[in-house]
Amino acid sequence: MTKVNTSKEKSVVLTFDDGPSKILPSILDCLREENVPAIFFWQSRLLYDKRPWKRVLEEGHQIGTHSSKHVNLVNLPxxxxxxxxKQSVEQIEGITGQPVKFFRPPFGQYNDDTIQIAHELDLKPVLWRxxxxxxxxxxxxxxxINNVVENLEDGAIILLHELSQTLEILPDLIEGIREQGYQFTLL
Known part of the structure; x- marks a missing residue:
């Protein structure tokens, strides 16, 4: 999946990879201030009980898996x-108590085995547009900002990361997307 089908016209999905990171609380502050939902694709090795995962869910965001160790899965049998x-899904579900429904392969790389496993585990593979x-x-x-705003299209899934430079531009990015007439939705 690189696009989302929604009944809302001119909608996009913000996604954040490679967390949960130390700047997650600041990203959540910005998203709350702007009233924007997002989905976070986390490496389960970085998730532990003291991370603000409860806040992510309480504020209406989604959590998906981005694997356990962020290795290029196509290089693995x-x-x-x-x-x-499976370990990643079990770790995230074990901590959050919520089912994991979405999976983004590290580096966006996958093969037939990756897709088969995702289906076996009832995970919807999600890439980006x-x-x-x-x-x-x-x-x-x-x-x-330009990479996103100049390429907007209805239903686009947007790839971001939990990085300081992303946090720095996030308010302006959200504003730029809205200025093009788009709204934000979830998967």
Whole structure:
């Protein structure tokens, strides 16, 4: 899935990968202030009980898995992929008490085994339509905004990361998306 079908016209989905990170509370502050929902794809090895996962759910966001160890799954045999993805789902569900429904493979890389495992575990694979390239543009935050705003389309899933440069531009990014007539939705 790279786009979401919604009854809301001109809607996009903000997604954040590679957390939960130390800046998650600040990202949540911004999203709450702007009244924007998001989905967070987390590496389960970074999730422990003291992370603000309850706040994520209480504020109406979604949590998906981004694997356990963030390895390129296509380089692993079926059994190792299954172990990593299943472990990630079990860890997230064990801490949050909520079922994990969405899966984003690390680096957006997958093969037939990855998709088969996702289906076996009742996970919906989610990629993205628009990449902000935020992980590469630490020194040029304006380009992060441009990468998104100049490529908007209805239903687009937008790839962001839990990074300081993303937090820095997040209010302006949200404003830029809204100025193009888009609203925010979930998966």
């Amino acid at each position: 079926y059994e190792n992929q299954l172990k990593d993805i 628009i990449s902000s390239m935020d992980w590469e543009l630490k020194g040029n935050p304006g380009l992060i």
